[in-house]
Amino acid sequence: MNDLLEIKDLTIHYVTDGGTVRAVENLNLRLGHGETLGFVGETGAGKTTTALGIMRLIPSPPGVVKSGRIIFDGEDLLTKSEAEMRAIRGGKIAMIFQDPMTSLNPVMTVDKQIAEMIRLHRDVDKAESLKLAGDMLELVGIKRERMHDYPHQFSGGMKQRVVIAIALACDPGLLIADEPTTALDVTIQAQVLELMKKLKQQFGASMILITHDLGIVADICDKVAIMYAGRVVEYADKRALYANPTHPYTIGLFNSVPDLDEDRESLNVIPGLMPDPMDLPAGCAFHPRCAYATSVCSESKPEMMEAAPGHFVACPIRGRERK
Amino acid sequence: MTGYIRVENLKKFFPTKRGLLHAVDDVSFAVQKGETLGLVGESGCGKSTLGRCLIRLLDATSGNVILHDEETGEDIDITKASKSVIKHLRKKVQIVFQDPYSCLNPRLSVWELIAEPLIVNGVFPDKNAMKRRVRELMNTVGLAERLENSYPHELDGGRRQRIGIARSLALNPEFIVLDEPVSALDVCIQAQILNLLNDLQREFHYTYVFISHNLSVVRHVSDRIAVMYLGKIVELSDYKDLFVKPSHPYTQALLSAIPTAKLDVKKERVILEGDVPSPIDPPSGCRFMGRCRHRAEICGKETPELREVSPGHFVSCHLSSP
Numbered sequence: 001m002n003d004l005l006e007i008k009d010l011t012i013h014y015v016t017d018g019g020t021v022r023a024v025e026n027l028n029l030r031l032g033h034g035e036t037l038g039f040v041g042e043t044g045a046g047k048t049t050t051a052l053g054i055m056r057l058i059p060s061p062p063g064v065v066k067s068g069r070i071i072f073d074g075e076d077l078l079t080k081s082e083a084e085m086r087a088i089r090g091g092k093i094a095m096i097f098q099d100p101m102t103s104l105n106p107v108m109t110v111d112k113q114i115a116e117m118i119r120l121h122r123d124v125d126k127a128e129s130l131k132l133a134g135d136m137l138e139l140v141g142i143k144r145e146r147m148h149d150y151p152h153q154f155s156g157g158m159k160q161r162v163v164i165a166i167a168l169a170c171d172p173g174l175l176i177a178d179e180p181t182t183a184l185d186v187t188i189q190a191q192v193l194e195l196m197k198k199l200k201q202q203f204g205a206s207m208i209l210i211t212h213d214l215g216i217v218a219d220i221c222d223k224v225a226i227m228y229a230g231r232v233v234e235y236a237d238k239r240a241l242y243a244n245p246t247h248p249y250t251i252g253l254f255n256s257v258p259d260l261d262e263d264r265e266s267l268n269v270i271p272g273l274m275p276d277p278m279d280l281p282a283g284c285a286f287h288p289r290c291a292y293a294t295s296v297c298s299e300s301k302p303e304m305m306e307a308a309p310g311h312f313v314a315c316p317i318r319g320r321e322r323k
Numbered sequence: 324m325t326g327y328i329r330v331e332n333l334k335k336f337f338p339t340k341r342g343l344l345h346a347v348d349d350v351s352f353a354v355q356k357g358e359t360l361g362l363v364g365e366s367g368c369g370k371s372t373l374g375r376c377l378i379r380l381l382d383a384t385s386g387n388v389i390l391h392d393e394e395t396g397e398d399i400d401i402t403k404a405s406k407s408v409i410k411h412l413r414k415k416v417q418i419v420f421q422d423p424y425s426c427l428n429p430r431l432s433v434w435e436l437i438a439e440p441l442i443v444n445g446v447f448p449d450k451n452a453m454k455r456r457v458r459e460l461m462n463t464v465g466l467a468e469r470l471e472n473s474y475p476h477e478l479d480g481g482r483r484q485r486i487g488i489a490r491s492l493a494l495n496p497e498f499i500v501l502d503e504p505v506s507a508l509d510v511c512i513q514a515q516i517l518n519l520l521n522d523l524q525r526e527f528h529y530t531y532v533f534i535s536h537n538l539s540v541v542r543h544v545s546d547r548i549a550v551m552y553l554g555k556i557v558e559l560s561d562y563k564d565l566f567v568k569p570s571h572p573y574t575q576a577l578l579s580a581i582p583t584a585k586l587d588v589k590k591e592r593v594i595l596e597g598d599v600p601s602p603i604d605p606p607s608g609c610r611f612m613g614r615c616r617h618r619a620e621i622c623g624k625e626t627p628e629l630r631e632v633s634p635g636h637f638v639s640c641h642l643s644s645p
Contacts, residue, residue: 042509155598185365185536187595190580194594212510215582242586256514257584258543260566266521267514267543273479274509 002074004206005031005054005174010068012046012053015061019278023049025230027068028304031174031223036200036207038217038238040253041227044274047210050227051176054208055095056085073173091121094167098179100159104151110137110162111147114169121170136165140195157188164196168203175200178210193220214257218242226250229275229285235304236311246313246322248290284315292317326353326391327530328377328498333386333402335372342604346372348554349386351629354498356393359524359531361545361562363538363577367599369554370534371421374500377401377532378416379409390416390498414444417491421503423483427475434471436486437461440493460489465519481512488519498530505540517544538581542566547635550574553602553610556629560636570638573611609641617642 007029014021024046031037041047052058054070056077070077072093080088089095097103105113114133118124124132134144140161142154151159160180167175180196181189197220200207209221217224217238224241226234226249234247245251252270272289275281281288287297294317302314307322335347346369354360362370375381377388379401388401390412399408401416420426427436437457447453461468464485475483484504491499501520505513521544523529535541541548542562549559550571558571569575576593595614608623609615615622621641629639 042511157598185599186538186580187365187576188598189582190592190594193582194592213582214584218584218586219582239586242584253510254584256510258514258517258539260539260542260581260583264543266518269514269518270511273481273512 003030004033004035004073005029005208006069006071007050007054008069008071010050010053010070011066012049012058013064013066015064021062021277022230022280023063023277024053025280027230027232029225029232029235031206031208034204034206035223036209036221038221038224039208039210039227040212040214040217040224042212042274044277045227046230046277047227048178051095051178051208051210054176055089055093056080057089087121090117090167090172091170092172093174093176094170094172096160096163096167096175096177096180099183100156100163101151101183103163104159106151109148109150110154110165113162114166117166117169132169133165136169137162139168139199140165155188156184157192160184160192161195164192164199168199168205171203172205175205175207176210177207179212180209181216182211182213189216196220214254226253229277229280231285231314232304232312233286233314234312240308240311244308244311244322246307246311246318247286247315248292248318249286252289327356327393328354328532329387329389329391330354330377331387331389333373333376333388334384335369335376335381336384339603344603345369345554345605346602347376347383348605350551350554350556351386352549352556352559354530354532356497356530357524357528358546359533359544361541361548362532362534362551363536363541363548364551365536365577365599367553367602368551369602370551371502373551374418374502374532374534378418378498378500379404379412380418410444414446414494415497416500417494417496417498418500418502419484419487419491419504422507423480423487424475424507426487427483429475432472432474433461433466433478433486436475437489437493440490444494446494456493460493463492463523464489465515479512480508481515484508484512484516485519488516488523492523492527495527496529499532501531501533503535504533506535506537513540520544538578539583550577553599553605555610555639556637557611557639558637559629564633564636568633568636570632570636570643571611571640572615572617576614609639 007027010024010027012024014023039047111130111133114136115129118129118132134147137147138144142161181192221238224238225232228249234250245254255268270289275285283298283300284302287293302316304312304314305319307313307319313319330352333347333350337344337346364370376383383402390399390401392399434457437460441447441453466485505516533544545562548562548565549556552573558574569578576595579593597614600613609627612618612622627639627641629637632638632643
């Protein structure tokens with residue numbers, strides 16, 4: 001079966017006066033139909049840049065897509081014209097941004113914002129689009145009476161529901177959600193995640209969920225890609241990854257999260273800091289912080305290897321141990 | 324009630340155009356010397372306001388915050404103390420703020436930032452002694468000495484938070500309010516800072532009030548935990564009890580809403596309906612009633628008191644059994 005999305009050797013740089021930021025380096029990724037992929041990493045790992053790359057929304061300058069292919073539904077998005085991309089954005093691929101407070105237009109009622117999306121991609125008249133907008137609001141759990149309200153009249157969780165309604169209005173094949181619940185409180189986050197799970201099934205869409213929270217991934221994803229310094233360092237089925245985290249960075253990430261059921265005197269932290277993306281270490285970008293590092297690690301960039309069927313790791317040492 | 328810090332019927336109301344905002348509404352608890360009390364709740368529940376009232380960054384509307392000075396054996400009421408007493412207290416009582424990006428003066432270097440509290444309080448007339456103290460503090464919080472001439476914008480969030488911690492430690496305090504100290508940080512850096520706070524407490528026997536919305540973080544650092552909802556403490560207990568036997572329906576929902584990084588953990592998820600209601604002129608009765616699964620008639624009539632349901636475990640719910 002063909003994948004819905006396949007990213008091959010994607011490299012995105014930001015070229016600035018101070019130097020080149022290697023935001024994404026030789027990234028490879030696949031996403032099947034109906035799958036949810038969790039995209040995990042810390043600030044600056046390149047998660048959002050990858051998402052913007054798929055949407056062809058990298059600000060340029062300074063952003064440059066150096067190389068690679070992004071194959072969506074059999075076609076390379078990087079060769080599309082701007083006009084073609086406009087039909088794809090929102091129509092076939094929709095994105096939910098982190099902060100619902102800033103992604104809505106504050107001077108436009110929410111029904112009009114949803115209708116705008118529908119009218120851009122579907123051949124319907126104004127009255128019909130507004131009716132559909134009301135339907136979408138009901139679908140995300142907002143009463144139809146509130147369709148003429150402005151964003152500031154809604155709470156944070158409700159605003160994110162409106163954003164979800166806009167994203168799903170044209171029944172996209174792929175939904176990219178960039179930290180959709182990070183700005184929300186935990187009980188509201190639970191409501192929104194529950195809603196996203198339900199709607200994803202109802203619409204049969206694939207989803208890329210960008211998050212730094214391994215708990216959210218455990219909750220709603222099928223596959224997980226762990227990103228570090230512009231590269232995917234581990235990619236596997238959720239079960240395989242949680243049962244057997246293999247890359248040293250992934251292990252460190254799991255150890256950094258305080259446990260809810262268990263007492264630990266102190267957390268096992270990864271020593272040091274994320275490297276400067278303008279000045280990445282030679283070889284494996286993680287090696288200066290890695291407990292398993294040997295001389296090989298500073299010499300050559302690790303290739304992705306299959307440590308177990310379907311479980312890919314960019315670490316020659318841990319990858320071989322598992323075999 | 325005994326303790327190093329005793330909070331008695333503390334209230335903080337803010338007048339607004341639409342009415343009185345009940346940010347902290349009749350809160351009482353005690354903090355023992357050397358312990359960490361976690362304060363959790365969602366945005367707008369009043370936890371930061373409470374934290375600020377504790378050290379008199381805000382004047383309370385009514386109620387008392389009493390600090391027991393062990394040296395003199397005196398009780399000092401922080402909410403009513405005079406300016407000169409407060410200035411003296413600042414050496415004992417400190418705060419670390421949430422956002423390491425906005426709480427540091429961008430025009431001061433690391434050295435100046437850490438020396439500032441020492442200069443303001445005139446504790447080191449001798450410049451060399453002060454220099455040594457600043458170096459020592461940088462060492463304590465894990466900042467390399469070469470950074471002393473750097474400015475905050477050159478540093479990452481974790482290091483900036485270390486500066487904030489060093490500033491609060493500068494005067495050898497006894498009591499530190501930590502207001503979301505790790506919320507703006509990535510998990511790996513968060514873990515480093517949590518370990519640091521833990522080590523410091525073990526070494527210097529600080530008393531912490533740790534404010535956070537993140538329950539797993541609070542569980543990791545706290546001895547006891549207070550859960551706040553709309554200006555009130557709804558549950559207060561030993562950290563283990565709270566997670567094993569959450570008694571207030573809000574605590575139950577809050578705990579079940581945390582996504583855990585584990586598979587195959589079967590838990591019933593209680594999804595709360597609606598949002599937190601407005602804290603402006605809240606209705607009488609239980610504040611949580613509108614979202615509660617178990618609400619009964621009495622909940623709308625009487626405001627529940629914080630009662631002890633088992634030793635050391637306090638709940639403010641009419642329906643929780645003793």
